[in-house]
Amino acid sequence: MKAAVNNGAEVDAAMCISSDKRNVHIGELGTLRPTVNFANYFTAPAGYVWGPRAIPDYQFVYIVEGEASFEFAGQTLELRPGHCIFYGPHTPHRLAASPRGPLTLSSVHFSWDAESAAPVSPVSHIRECSQQELLKPTPAYTVHAEGAGDVELWPFYDVQGLEGHLCAWRANFCIRKPVSSSSCAAICCSWSERSSGFSATSGFAPSASAAKSPPP
Numbered sequence: 001m002k003a004a005v006n007n008g009a010e011v012d013a014a015m016c017i018s019s020d021k022r023n024v025h026i027g028e029l030g031t032l033r034p035t036v037n038f039a040n041y042f043t044a045p046a047g048y049v050w051g052p053r054a055i056p057d058y059q060f061v062y063i064v065e066g067e068a069s070f071e072f073a074g075q076t077l078e079l080r081p082g083h084c085i086f087y088g089p090h091t092p093h094r095l096a097a098s099p100r101g102p103l104t105l106s107s108v109h110f111s112w113d114a115e116s117a118a119p120v121s122p123v124s125h126i127r128e129c130s131q132q133e134l135l136k137p138t139p140a141y142t143v144h145a146e147g148a149g150d151v152e153l154w155p156f157y158d159v160q161g162l163e164g165h166l167c168a169w170r171a172n173f174c175i176r177k178p179v180s181s182s183s184c185a186a187i188c189c190s191w192s193e194r195s196s197g198f199s200a201t202s203g204f205a206p207s208a209s210a211a212k213s214p215p216p
Contacts, residue, residue, distance in 0.1 A: 022139035024090060026112050026153075029145045037119045038109040044097050051094035052134050056125035058088045059109050061095070062162050066103035069096050074135040077156055084157040088141060091155075092133035106163065 026032065037057055041064075052071075061084065068079040072093040077085065087093060097103035109122045141153045 022090070022137070024088065024139045024141050025150070026141060026143045029143045029151075032113045032143070033115070033117075034110055034112055035114040035117050035119065036108060036110045037122055039107070041104075041106040043102050043104045046097055046101050046103075047099040048103070049094065049096045052092055052129040052131060053094070054089060054092045054127045054129050054133075055087075055109065055122055056089050056127075057109050057111050057120075057122050059086070059107060061085050061105055061107045064104040064106060064163055066101055066105075067098035068103050068105075069098070070094070071096075071134050072155075073138040082158060082160045082162075084159055084162060086141075086153060086155055086157070087138075091138040092129035092136065094134060 043065075063079045063081050063083045065081055070077040070079055070085055070093065072087070072091050077083075079085070111120070114120075138155075142150045143153065145151050
């Protein structure tokens with residue numbers, strides 16, 4: 001699988017981050033206690049921009065309809081329906097809906113390992129970033145899976161049919177029922193095994209200059 005970047009070239013999706021970049025090891029997959037902090041599903045107007053910013057937790061963003069661009073680590077990913085991005089607090093980023101039309105997406109903010117299942121809203125801890133910070137290298141995220149060793153969680157996935165999973169997570173969050181750790185861990189491992197990734201990571205939040213912003 002190939003991922004398009006801002007200069008029109010293609011990058012081998014299986015390419016790994018080089019060893020001179022930071023590595024964030026999340027922990028043992030079987031012992032993690034993931035908790036959803038914020039989940040949503042909405043449509044943003046054409047041209048809407050989130051960032052540049054950095055988030056305090058981790059996030060999956062899944063494109064349902066429309067097109068968007070995602071800037072991080074000096075690169076730009078062009079996103080289409082079925083594309084999903086994953087990033088954490090270590091990645092300044094900027095997400096922009098295409099000026100050609102509205103963007104429908106689903107996103108999940110979560111913590112990988114929390115003592116309490118109670119959600120902690122990330123909104124008040126989102127940090128504005130400079131354009132220069134978007135050029136900085138980003139870390140690779142890994143988890144240790146029994147029988148597989150350390151598995152890298154890619155920042156980009158091309159996976160169809162996730163909308164139902166993400167809508168279920170949103171419903172669980174809205175009625176204050178935490179998502180089970182087995183559900184969260186299983187979908188992460190499944191993506192890493194069957195999808196192609198573009199190595200680097202990032203986050204996503206509303207622009208401070210927007211008068212009325214869709215949820216982060």
